[in-house]
Amino acid sequence: MAESILQVRGLVKHFPLTQGILFKKQVGAVQAVDGVDFDLYAGETLGIVGESGCGKSTVAKLLMNLERPTAGEIIFKGDDITKLSGRALKAVRRNIQMVFQDPYTSLNPRMTVGDIIGEPYEIHPEVAPKGERRKKVQDLLDVVGLNPEYINRYPHQFSGGQRQRIGIARGLALRPEIIVADEPVSALDVSVQAQVINLMERLQDEFSLSYMFIAHDLSIVRHISDRVGVMYLGKIVEIGDDAQIYEHPTHPYTQALLSAVPVPDPDAREHRERIVLSGDVPSPANPPSGCRFRTRCWKAQERCAFEIPLLAVPAVFRGLDSPAAHDSACHFAEEKPTVVPPEAPPVEPPHEPPPDKQP
Amino acid sequence: MTTTEVSAEGTARPSAPLLDVRDLHVEFRTRDGVARAVNGVSYTVKAAETLAVLGESGSGKSVTAQAIMGILDSPPGFVTKGEILFQGRDLLTMNAEERRKVRGAKMAMIFQDALSALNPVMSVGDQLAEMFIVHEGLSRKDSKAKAIELMDRVRIPAARERVGQYPHQFSGGMRQRIMIAMALALEPELIIADEPTTALDVTVQAQVMELLAELQREYSMGLILITHDLGVVADVADYIAVMYAGRIVETSPVHDIYRRPAHPYTKGLLASIPRLDQKGQELYAIKGLPPNLLHIPPGCAFNPRCPMAQAVCRTDEPPLYDVSPTRASACHFWKECLDG
Numbered sequence: 031m032a033e034s035i036l037q038v039r040g041l042v043k044h045f046p047l048t049q050g051i052l053f054k055k056q057v058g059a060v061q062a063v064d065g066v067d068f069d070l071y072a073g074e075t076l077g078i079v080g081e082s083g084c085g086k087s088t089v090a091k092l093l094m095n096l097e098r099p100t101a102g103e104i105i106f107k108g109d110d111i112t113k114l115s116g117r118a119l120k121a122v123r124r125n126i127q128m129v130f131q132d133p134y135t136s137l138n139p140r141m142t143v144g145d146i147i148g149e150p151y152e153i154h155p156e157v158a159p160k161g162e163r164r165k166k167v168q169d170l171l172d173v174v175g176l177n178p179e180y181i182n183r184y185p186h187q188f189s190g191g192q193r194q195r196i197g198i199a200r201g202l203a204l205r206p207e208i209i210v211a212d213e214p215v216s217a218l219d220v221s222v223q224a225q226v227i228n229l230m231e232r233l234q235d236e237f238s239l240s241y242m243f244i245a246h247d248l249s250i251v252r253h254i255s256d257r258v259g260v261m262y263l264g265k266i267v268e269i270g271d272d273a274q275i276y277e278h279p280t281h282p283y284t285q286a287l288l289s290a291v292p293v294p295d296p297d298a299r300e301h302r303e304r305i306v307l308s309g310d311v312p313s314p315a316n317p318p319s320g321c322r323f324r325t326r327c328w329k330a331q332e333r334c335a336f337e338i339p340l341l342a343v344p345a346v347f348r349g350l351d352s353p354a355a356h357d358s359a360c361h362f363a364e365e366k367p368t369v370v371p372p373e374a375p376p377v378e379p380p381h382e383p384p385p386d387k388q389p
Numbered sequence: 390m391t392t393t394e395v396s397a398e399g400t401a402r403p404s405a406p407l408l409d410v411r412d413l414h415v416e417f418r419t420r421d422g423v424a425r426a427v428n429g430v431s432y433t434v435k436a437a438e439t440l441a442v443l444g445e446s447g448s449g450k451s452v453t454a455q456a457i458m459g460i461l462d463s464p465p466g467f468v469t470k471g472e473i474l475f476q477g478r479d480l481l482t483m484n485a486e487e488r489r490k491v492r493g494a495k496m497a498m499i500f501q502d503a504l505s506a507l508n509p510v511m512s513v514g515d516q517l518a519e520m521f522i523v524h525e526g527l528s529r530k531d532s533k534a535k536a537i538e539l540m541d542r543v544r545i546p547a548a549r550e551r552v553g554q555y556p557h558q559f560s561g562g563m564r565q566r567i568m569i570a571m572a573l574a575l576e577p578e579l580i581i582a583d584e585p586t587t588a589l590d591v592t593v594q595a596q597v598m599e600l601l602a603e604l605q606r607e608y609s610m611g612l613i614l615i616t617h618d619l620g621v622v623a624d625v626a627d628y629i630a631v632m633y634a635g636r637i638v639e640t641s642p643v644h645d646i647y648r649r650p651a652h653p654y655t656k657g658l659l660a661s662i663p664r665l666d667q668k669g670q671e672l673y674a675i676k677g678l679p680p681n682l683l684h685i686p687p688g689c690a691f692n693p694r695c696p697m698a699q700a701v702c703r704t705d706e707p708p709l710y711d712v713s714p715t716r717a718s719a720c721h722f723w724k725e726c727l728d729g
Contacts, residue, residue, distance in 0.1 A: 081590035081591065081592065081593075082561075082590055189678050189679075191678065192678075219445040219446055219617065219679065220445060220617055220619070220658055220661065220662065221445060221657065221658060221661060221674075221675040221679070222678070223661070224661035224662075224672040224673065224674035224675070225674040225675075225676075227663070227672055228671055228672055228674055231671070246590065246591065248591070248665060249620075249662065249663040249664060249665045250663050252663065252664075252665060252668060253663030253664070253668065253669060253672065254663075272668055273668075276665065276666075286592060287591060287592060288665070290591045290592050290594070290595035291591055291620065291665055292594075292595075292598075292618065292620030292621045292623065292624040293620050293623065293664075293665055293666070294619040294620050294622075294623045294647060294659065294662055295623055295647055296623045296624075296626075296643045296644045296647055297644070298623070299623070299624060304595060306592075306595050306596055306599060307592045307595075307596070308596075309546075310560045310562055310563070310593065311590075370665050370666045371666065372666050373664060373665070373666050374647060374648060376659075376660065376664070376669070377647075377650060377656055377659040377660050378656075378660065378729070379656065379657060379660040379661075379673040379696075380653035380656045380657055380660075380695065380696050380697050380726060380729070381696055381697070381729060382696050382697055
């Protein structure tokens with residue numbers, strides 16, 4: 031396996047809940063991220079999936095150092111970036127860049143595209159001296175598939191998909207090694223999503239980037255990711271490569287999540303077994319004891335309320351040479367046959383008809 | 390090749406439809422010009438049937454629904470042509486009072502964003518009860534009892550205790566259930582659900598769709614499901630109408646269209662979605678962007694993005710060709726599309 035360039039260990043972020051105006055008293059904490067460990071390897075895409083409120087965006091913010099963690103470390107090239115400040119932090123930030131979800135609010139409407147993409151150079155002038163910036167920005171526009179002549183246009187003159195390309199160009203400006211993409215395509219139309227996904231894949235090869243790809247759409251995550259982590263209420267409950275997670279999930283939450291995805295095949299209606307979870311995700315301010323999923327889990331037993339399951343290869347699969355032997359935080363981890371039913375064969379894309387067939 | 394123009398799939402299903410939209414045109418008169426949002430849409434829905442209207446943003450799918458419900462923002466929106474027959478009566482020629490009676494009692498709508506569709510300063514119980522007070526003249530007490538019954542119906546736990554709570558005290562999935570309860574209150578015959586689960590998480594989406602489908606069966610309501618999600622459509626729909634730039638480009642029973650699409654746009658969409666059951670190769674991407682409704686391209690609106698486009702596509706707007714007794718496609722090359 032490739033070298034690990036980012037190690038996250040025991041990452042915790044609690045947001046305090048306070049009461050009172052003048053003398054703020056802490057009455058509790060929203061446990062947004064509560065003990066997350068993972069590695070990001072060079073050149074890979076790590077997908078993080080989970081429902082809203084599971085802490086996936088908070089993890090992104092912590093990686094970007096936009097929030098300081100309550101505990102834990104994020105080690106990039108030997109340095110714990112959560113402890114850095116000043117010049118050292120600035121240097122690290124050059125290497126970890128972000129692409130945001132909403133291309134409508136993440137671009138300043140009063141700046142031209144050239145200024146938006148070139149702004150990182152104001153902060154890191156060593157990357158591009160003043161005279162070269164315009165050329166660099168035009169190159170970036172070209173790389174993301176936009177006309178370099180658009181450099182003086184404003185964001186409102188672009189469609190959603192084009193704006194997301196601008197956001198990606200800005201993320202690339204400093205030639206980072208890691209790009210954290212938080213729901214980069216969920217605000218886009220279906221026909222445009224594929225364009226942006228393909229662009230991101232091409233750029234990954236071209237600039238040997240590592241992606242941390244955060245999304246709630248399980249099909250898109252599978253498509254783009256080498257490895258996938260599933261989050262629930264601030265913890266990673268299962269992590270593995272794409273076949274391990276999608277074909278051999280052992281955590282009940284992953285199984286329920288996968289079985290709930292509506293697949294574009296009407297025939298799947300009849301022969302799929304859907305696990306419909308009851309209730310909603312509990313509040314992260316007051317998570318259940320023991321296993322956090324136990325309140326919605328059909329397998330939960332007494333043990334689950336007392337003992338927090340650790341993220342490791344479950345005992346039943348330990349030492350086996352099976353795709354089911356991957357990290358899963360469940361006391362009763364087991365495989366479930368056909369969580370994801372096979373879909374109809376893919377539809378061939380339309381192509382040009384032979385000239386003699388014209389009506 | 391047949392060249393007869395048909396009203397979308399209506400001819401194939403003999404029993405009288407609940408809703409019959411005929412050649413509907415809606416335009417928005419804006420400062421920048423006239424945006425032709427809906428350009429001759431025809432579809433029908435029968436009782437107990439689910440029609441999915443599939444399209445991207447700007448395809449006119451929601452505007453059509455708003456015109457049916459009579460909640461189009463006017464101005465700038467105007468219905469310029471067409472008929473909307475509900476149980477045989479044209480909604481567009483009714484006066485406001487008649488139409489108000491139909492809306493709510495006979496047809497109801499579920500919106501995407503329950504938090505902004507519900508009144509934030511009124512308890513959910515009062516909002517549900519209001520339906521019975523206004524439309525059925527029930528007393529406060531009776532209507533409240535009915536509200537609790539409805540909340541039970543859509544499986545909101547502890548309905549009796551929660552009836553006095555406000556929308557912000559409910560989770561997203563629960564709020565969407567309240568929207569469904571409100572739509573069901575007067576046992577309408579037609580429900581229009583505009584992206585009802587788009588804002589919800591997958592596990593909650595499954596709960597809500599299942600509930601909606603179950604209630605639809607129970608009351609044998611007609612359901613128009615407006616969505617951009619090909620997965621949700623495959624899960625619940627009987628018929629599909631695919632919209633592009635304000636027109637219906639393909640209609641079909643749901644099973645046929647996923648196997649053999651008859652329009653290059655549908656085909657492109659199906660080929661461009663990543664799969665859950667296997668890791669695919671590079672995704673097919675439809676090139677270009679959806680058209681600006683102020684300047685819809687001449688001929689077929691999809692032609693600038695279509696790999697099959699020929700000279701004829703740039704000049705002649707394709708009618709809805711009959712593909713089979715139950716299917717239609719607005720493509721000059723539907724045969725090639727079906728076979729290729």
